[in-house]
Amino acid sequence: MRLRAVLRVMRMEVGQLNLLNLLILVGSTILMFYPLITDGFIDMGDRAGLESLAKLIIYDKPEYEVIIDINRIAYLEKKVYMLIDNGLFNFAYISILSFTTSIEPLFLMLGVAAYISMEASSMLRSGVFKRYMTLPITREEYIFGKILFNIIVVAYSVVTTYFLVGTIFYRPDITLLLASLISLPELLLMSSIAFSISLVVRREMMAFILSSGGLYIIFTQLVLGLNRWLSSENGPPNNDPVVSPMYGYIVSLGILDEIETGDVIGDLIRGRLGISPHVDLQASFVVFTIYIIVVIAVSLLIVLLTAYFLRRVEVD
Amino acid sequence: MIWLRVLAIYFLVIGVAIVLMGVLGGVREPISESFLYEFHEILPERDVKYVSLTSGVVRISIISEAEAYVTIYRSVFGGGPEKLFERVVEGLEKLEFATDVPSSYYVYIELMPTNELVNGSRPRMLLDILVEPDYDFTYVFGGPIIGVGVALLLLDRVVARREASRFLASGVS
Numbered sequence: 001m002r003l004r005a006v007l008r009v010m011r012m013e014v015g016q017l018n019l020l021n022l023l024i025l026v027g028s029t030i031l032m033f034y035p036l037i038t039d040g041f042i043d044m045g046d047r048a049g050l051e052s053l054a055k056l057i058i059y060d061k062p063e064y065e066v067i068i069d070i071n072r073i074a075y076l077e078k079k080v081y082m083l084i085d086n087g088l089f090n091f092a093y094i095s096i097l098s099f100t101t102s103i104e105p106l107f108l109m110l111g112v113a114a115y116i117s118m119e120a121s122s123m124l125r126s127g128v129f130k131r132y133m134t135l136p137i138t139r140e141e142y143i144f145g146k147i148l149f150n151i152i153v154v155a156y157s158v159v160t161t162y163f164l165v166g167t168i169f170y171r172p173d174i175t176l177l178l179a180s181l182i183s184l185p186e187l188l189l190m191s192s193i194a195f196s197i198s199l200v201v202r203r204e205m206m207a208f209i210l211s212s213g214g215l216y217i218i219f220t221q222l223v224l225g226l227n228r229w230l231s232s233e234n235g236p237p238n239n240d241p242v243v244s245p246m247y248g249y250i251v252s253l254g255i256l257d258e259i260e261t262g263d264v265i266g267d268l269i270r271g272r273l274g275i276s277p278h279v280d281l282q283a284s285f286v287v288f289t290i291y292i293i294v295v296i297a298v299s300l301l302i303v304l305l306t307a308y309f310l311r312r313v314e315v316d
Numbered sequence: 317m318i319w320l321r322v323l324a325i326y327f328l329v330i331g332v333a334i335v336l337m338g339v340l341g342g343v344r345e346p347i348s349e350s351f352l353y354e355f356h357e358i359l360p361e362r363d364v365k366y367v368s369l370t371s372g373v374v375r376i377s378i379i380s381e382a383e384a385y386v387t388i389y390r391s392v393f394g395g396g397p398e399k400l401f402e403r404v405v406e407g408l409e410k411l412e413f414a415t416d417v418p419s420s421y422y423v424y425i426e427l428m429p430t431n432e433l434v435n436g437s438r439p440r441m442l443l444d445i446l447v448e449p450d451y452d453f454t455y456v457f458g459g460p461i462i463g464v465g466v467a468l469l470l471l472d473r474v475v476a477r478r479e480a481s482r483f484l485a486s487g488v489s
Contacts, residue, residue, distance in 0.1 A: 015318045017325055026329050030336045067389050067397045067422050070364050074420055075394050078368075161333050168337065168454075169370055169418070 001144060001307075005137040009145025012132065017153070021115050025154065028111020029161040032104045073265055076258060079175055080272045106216065112154055112187075113194050113212035119150050120198035120207060124313065143199075144307035151191040151303070155184050178253045185295040186223075190215055192302040199310055226294065230287045240276050248288020251281050320472040327465030331458045338454025348446040353427055355382045355439040361427040365445065368420035372449035376411040376423060381439035385426040392419050404428075416453065 061069070122128050123146055132142050159180045166176040197214050198207035231244040241247075250256075250273055259270045275281070353361060367374055378386060386405050389397035390413065400421075401411060413421060423443065430439060 011318065014322050017322070019325055019328065022325065022329055023332060026333050027336065030333055030340065034340055063387065063424055063426075064397075066362075066364060067424060070366060070422060071391050071394070071397055071420065074366055074368065157329065160330070164330065164333060165337065168334070168457075 001138075001141055005135070005141040006145040006148065008135055009132065009137060009142055010149040012135070013146055013149040016128075016131075018118070021118050022153070022157065024118075025111050025115040025157050026161055028107050028114070029158050030165075031107040032111075033162065033165045034104065034107075069265065073268065076265065076269050077272070079255065079258075080269060105219075108158065109190070109215045109219075110212050112158075112191055113208050113215060115154060116150065116191055116194040117198045117204055117207035117211055119146075120195055121202060121204040123199065124202065124310075138311070139313075140307045140311040143310050144303060147192065147195050147199075147303050147306060151188055151195065151299075154191040155187040158187055159184060175253050175255065182249060182252060182292075185292050185299065188299040189295050189302075190219070192299045192306075193218055196302055196306040199306055226291065230291055234278065240278070242278060243280050243283045243287055245284065245288040245291040247275060247279055247281055247284035248286070248291070250275070251285040252288060256281060320468055320475065324465050324468030324472055327461050327468060329465075331461030331463075331465055334454050334458035334461065338451040338458065341449065341454070342451045346446060346448045348444065350445075351443040353384075353425070353441045353443070355384075355427050355430050355441070357431055358429050360429055361425075363425050365423045365425075365443065366420055367445055367447055368418070369415065369447055369449055370418045371416050371451070371453045372414070372447065374413045374415075374421050375446040375448070376413075377444040377446075378405050378409040378411075378441065379444075380405050380407065380409075380441040381434045382406065382430045382432060382441070383428045384441050385428065387424040388413075389422040389424065390415075390419055391422070392417055394418075394420070397422060 123143070129142070137145075162183075163172075163176060163180040166172065166180070194211040194215055197211040201207040201210055227245055231241050234240045234242050250259075255269075255273075259266050259273065259275065270277075351363075351365060353363070355361070376388070378384070384405050386401070386403060386409070387399060388401040388411065390400050391397045392415075400413065403409070423445070425441075425443065427441060432439060434440075
């Protein structure tokens with residue numbers, strides 16, 4: 001497979017971008033971030049941690065210092081909310097956190113499945129394929145380039161929308177940017193799986209149903225298995241995780257300084273993130289890096305295998 | 317031109333996303349929350365309530381049966397809090413703050429100790445916070461971005477047409 005040929009396909013694919021498909025994808029992403037958007041306007045809901053801490057610090061400090069501290073906690077609370085209670089995180093780490101039972105990740109899965117099934121169904125149509133026949137490329141390079149381009153579009157679209165939501169409704173900072181970027185591997189994996197399902201099925205509606213269902217099962221079973229395999233637990237009686245990719249995710253967002261301050265606020269944030277004192281954060285970061293590498297490698301392997309196995313498939 | 321088209325699609329998608337956010341946000345009702353405090357005899361009671369919003373109006377009503385020291389701070393984009401209001405309140409006090417940028421409001425309350433009784437019971441204070449978010453800014457942001465996207469798409473068409481006519485004029489069959 002020649003890289004130049006793949007890049008040529010991708011470059012040509014830019015001109016073929018379907019605006020309607022893209023809008024469906026962005027619309028479903030927005031739906032996924034719906035709670036984040038509505039909660040971003042007003043923050044008067046669940047802030048039990050903040051209230052209890054305010055009660056602790058309020059009596060022994062002067063008024064202005066109390067406000068400064070609460071301002072800091074409120075910001076950290078928001079940061080934790082952005083990291084933990086958002087659809088993208090729930091989607092990416094749905095299997096790691098037991099308390100993520102929200103429906104929002106399903107919107108994203110449906111959006112990605114819709115976009116990919118529509119793109120994939122047209123890929124092997126003779127009309128579309130003919131446009132590329134003038135290029136000196138093989139069918140394998142054509143399929144690989146097309147899949148690669150479209151999974152980049154999916155990843156770019158979701159990450160940009162997440163960053164946009166965060167920028168408008170919260171505060172744009174490096175944590176938000178990292179939180180957006182760190183979900184890229186999961187997005188790549190999800191879209192490559194959806195692509196391979198859609199290309200095998202090739203009928204738009206069936207591909208949509210199978211890939212959205214397939215994504216849900218894969219993400220609640222396969223990624224769960226991978227995470228459990230990489231995690232280590234304290235052992236009975238309290239099976240608290242000591243090392244887990246999720247904690248590595250938190251470390252990679254640069255929030256480590258905030259939770260290792262040793263003061264009351266640091267402890268509160270640690271509690272909100274569910275990090276018990278015996279968690280090994282450094283080891284978790286290493287495990288998280290391995291997790292990311294595995295996910296990216298599997299995604300690329302899926303794309304390569306799809307292109308390889310479909311190279312002899314007849315064009316409709 | 318491919319890149320002109322990509323840029324146009326980028327602007328269109330981003331613009332539509334921003335407008336969609338406003339539409340979704342507009343579905344939500346204004347939020348109000350009330351807090352009831354009771355004055356004590358010896359120690360002052362202190363509390364802080366906070367609310368943060370992106371754009372809109374915060375209305376704060378205080379009805380106090382005894383003297384309460386109230387200070388309101390505002391932090392814009394998470395920066396250092398600035399004092400907006402500071403007064404000893406007794407009776408009714410209505411306050412209203414509007415913002416166009418992400419801001420947090422902190423209501424600091426200190427109930428002064430009192431021995432007095434109101435209608436035979438301890439004096440009380442009611443703090444009522446009403447937040448009315450304004451979503452128009454999403455249209456203000458999103459509209460021009462969509463406009464730029466449409467303009468770029470049109471420009472792309474013009475360029476494509478010009479290139480096609482130049483190609484035909486060159487006599488290539």
